[in-house]
Amino acid sequence: xxxxxxxxxxxxxxxxxxxxxxxxxxxxxxxxxxxxxxxxxxxxxxxxxxxxxxxxxxxxxxxxxxxxxxxxxxxxxxxxxxxxxxxxxxxxxxxxxxxxxxxxxxxxxxxxxxxxxxxxxxxxxxxxxxxxxxxxxxxxxxxxxxxxxxxxxxxxxxxxxxxxxxxxxxxxxxxxxxxxxxxxxxxxxxxxxxxxxxxxxxxxxxxxxxxxxxxxxxxxxxxxxxxxxxxxxxxxxxxxxxxxxxxxxxxxxxxxxxxxxxxxxxxxxxxxxxxxxxxxxxxxxxxxxxxxxxxxxxxxxxxxxxxxxxxxxxxxxxxxxxx
Amino acid sequence: xxxxxxxxxxxxxxxxxxxxxxxxxxxxxxxxxxxxxxxxxxxxxxxxxxxxxxxxxxxxxxxxxxxxxxxxxxxxxxxxxxxxxxxxxxxxxxxxxxxxxxxxxxxxxxxxxxxxxxxxxxxxxxxxxxxxxxxxxxxxxxxxxxxxxxxxxxxxxxxxxxxxxxxxxxxxxxxxxxxxxxxxxxxxxxxxxxxxxxxxxxxxxxxxxxxxxxxxxxxxxxxxxxxxxxxxxxxxxxxxxxxxxxxxxxxxxxxxxxxxxxxxxxxxxxxxxxxxxxx
Numbered sequence: 001x002x003x004x005x006x007x008x009x010x011x012x013x014x015x016x017x018x019x020x021x022x023x024x025x026x027x028x029x030x031x032x033x034x035x036x037x038x039x040x041x042x043x044x045x046x047x048x049x050x051x052x053x054x055x056x057x058x059x060x061x062x063x064x065x066x067x068x069x070x071x072x073x074x075x076x077x078x079x080x081x082x083x084x085x086x087x088x089x090x091x092x093x094x095x096x097x098x099x100x101x102x103x104x105x106x107x108x109x110x111x112x113x114x115x116x117x118x119x120x121x122x123x124x125x126x127x128x129x130x131x132x133x134x135x136x137x138x139x140x141x142x143x144x145x146x147x148x149x150x151x152x153x154x155x156x157x158x159x160x161x162x163x164x165x166x167x168x169x170x171x172x173x174x175x176x177x178x179x180x181x182x183x184x185x186x187x188x189x190x191x192x193x194x195x196x197x198x199x200x201x202x203x204x205x206x207x208x209x210x211x212x213x214x215x216x217x218x219x220x221x222x223x224x225x226x227x228x229x230x231x232x233x234x235x236x237x238x239x240x241x242x243x244x245x246x247x248x249x250x251x252x253x254x255x256x257x258x259x260x261x262x263x264x265x266x267x268x269x270x271x272x273x274x275x276x277x278x279x280x281x282x283x284x285x286x287x288x289x290x291x292x293x294x295x296x297x298x299x300x301x302x303x304x305x306x307x308x309x310x311x312x313x314x315x316x317x318x319x320x321x322x323x
Numbered sequence: 324x325x326x327x328x329x330x331x332x333x334x335x336x337x338x339x340x341x342x343x344x345x346x347x348x349x350x351x352x353x354x355x356x357x358x359x360x361x362x363x364x365x366x367x368x369x370x371x372x373x374x375x376x377x378x379x380x381x382x383x384x385x386x387x388x389x390x391x392x393x394x395x396x397x398x399x400x401x402x403x404x405x406x407x408x409x410x411x412x413x414x415x416x417x418x419x420x421x422x423x424x425x426x427x428x429x430x431x432x433x434x435x436x437x438x439x440x441x442x443x444x445x446x447x448x449x450x451x452x453x454x455x456x457x458x459x460x461x462x463x464x465x466x467x468x469x470x471x472x473x474x475x476x477x478x479x480x481x482x483x484x485x486x487x488x489x490x491x492x493x494x495x496x497x498x499x500x501x502x503x504x505x506x507x508x509x510x511x512x513x514x515x516x517x518x519x520x521x522x523x524x525x526x527x528x529x530x531x532x533x534x535x536x537x538x539x540x541x542x543x544x545x546x547x548x549x550x551x552x553x554x555x556x557x558x559x560x561x562x563x564x565x566x567x568x569x570x571x572x573x574x575x576x577x578x579x580x581x582x583x584x585x586x587x588x589x590x591x592x593x594x595x596x597x598x599x600x601x602x
Binding site: 102 | 429492493494495497498499500501502503504505508512513516517
């Protein structure tokens with residue numbers, strides 16, 4: 001079976017001081033219908049750029065390297081320009097952004113913004129579009145949807161706005177929903193509700209969801225698979241249960257060690273030393289080497305993705321030793 | 324970012340802005356309603372009497388041709404204000420369109436348009452206007468309006484472009500792009516409404532500029548042509564009788580000063596509302 005989305009060797013480059021840097025450097029992943037892939041990483045690891053690249057929305061002066069492949073079922077996304085590209089955006093890949101406070105235009109009513117999204121892709125009357133907008137608001141769990149259609153963004157709470165954003169992203173019935181840190185700006189209780197909504201929609205519509213987050217906590221129980229990104233590369237990928245049972249890359253282990261646990265014996269949190277280096281300062285060899293407690297002589301060569309167990313790969317030479 | 328309506332509402336709270344707005348309103352209303360109550364501005368009831376000083380029959384006196392100065396100032400207000408409004412409307416529209424396209428498209432289009440604007444800004448506006456008007460035998464009013472409008476949009480386009488560069492980075496514009504919104508839609512629905520505030524300021528300040536410009540051109544005999552009264556041409560006509568009948572020149576002059584001042588007061592109030600730092 002072909003994947004709904006298949007990304008191969010995605011590289012995004014930006015010019016910097018007479019050379020090019022690659023904040024996304026050879027990322028490959030795929031998505032199947034009805035499944036959730038979580039892309040996890042610290043800020044600056046390239047996960048947001050990866051999601052923007054899917055719709056060719058990389059901000060100027062960045063560009064996607066020609067060797068990259070983004071295959072959307074039978075469509076080669078990177079070959080699309082102009083009108084053909086526009087018809088992919090929203091219609092086949094929908095996107096939710098991090099901050100619901102700034103994702104809506106302050107000067108227009110919520111209903112109008114959903115309607116515009118629908119009319120961008122369907123040749124139907126405004127009245128019909130409004131009807132659909134109403135159903136969408138119901139579907140994402142907004143109370144009093146008729147009233148909310150006429151509200152301005154500032155009259156809604158953060159959680160309500162994010163629901164509206166989800167409704168807008170769903171308006172053209174995309175096959176894939178990209179959620180870039182959809183809950184980061186929200187209260188914890190509201191976070192859970194929003195994730196619930198996303199989960200329900202994925203099941204009811206059979207959408208594929210690419211969930212981009214820095215929070216391992218929201219990945220458990222929601223994502224089918226996890227890909228951990230570090231310095232522009234995927235450094236570990238596995239089905240969620242395997243990754244949680246057996247985090248193998250020293251960086252992933254570091255992420256887990258820095259998350260407090262509610263159950264189990266009390267222990268001291270172990271932060272990962274240092275910060276993610278800027279794309280211009282990535283070390284040669286293994287990019288995690290300078291921060292890695294387990295680095296050894298072979299780390300000076302750049303590791304490929306190596307198998308840890310079935311379906312579970314990591315970009316670390318330690319995989320050879322253990323295997 | 325605030326919609327235009329709330330900007331207007333807050334600018335009204337500024338005392339200087341309110342005075343300016345009320346004065347502009349009075350001038351506009353008298354320009355609209357005045358002709359019904361005042362004598363014909365072209366009538367010369369007693370041409371041999373010449374210029375009469377201000378009195379009961381003629382509150383602003385009469386000019387050297389015995390025409391009622393008040394009636395002529397009011398008639399001139401119609402001409403000056405409509406030239407100003409139409410010309411500013413034209414220049415704001417062109418400026419907004421160029422700024423939106425330039426700022427949103429970017430790249431070669433932006434570079435081309437902005438170098439054009441740079442070039443145009445390097446030539447004094449009055450110089451371009453004099454050059455063109457001097458070649459014309461007679462200047463019809465619509466031609467004057469188009470000329471003034473077509474030479475007044477350069478700064479506005481830069482202003483709008485700068486706003487667009489800021490707004491297009493807003494998440495809601497990114498979100499609209501990710502949703503597959505058409506360019507035209509993004510420009511008209513997301514960018515334009517959010518540049519309305521600065522446009523409003525530019526337009527109001529532009530009105531003052533254009534009134535002065537038109538008065539200056541008319542004073543030089545290159546603007547509004549007699550017998551159509553405009554404030555500038557009235558000042559020009561009065562210069563021979565400036566000592567014997569100063570009222571013929573003082574009142575149209577005052578009208579220019581008060582109108583331009585009012586427009587600038589309103590413009591400043593709007594600007595302070597939009598950007599409190601410029602206060």
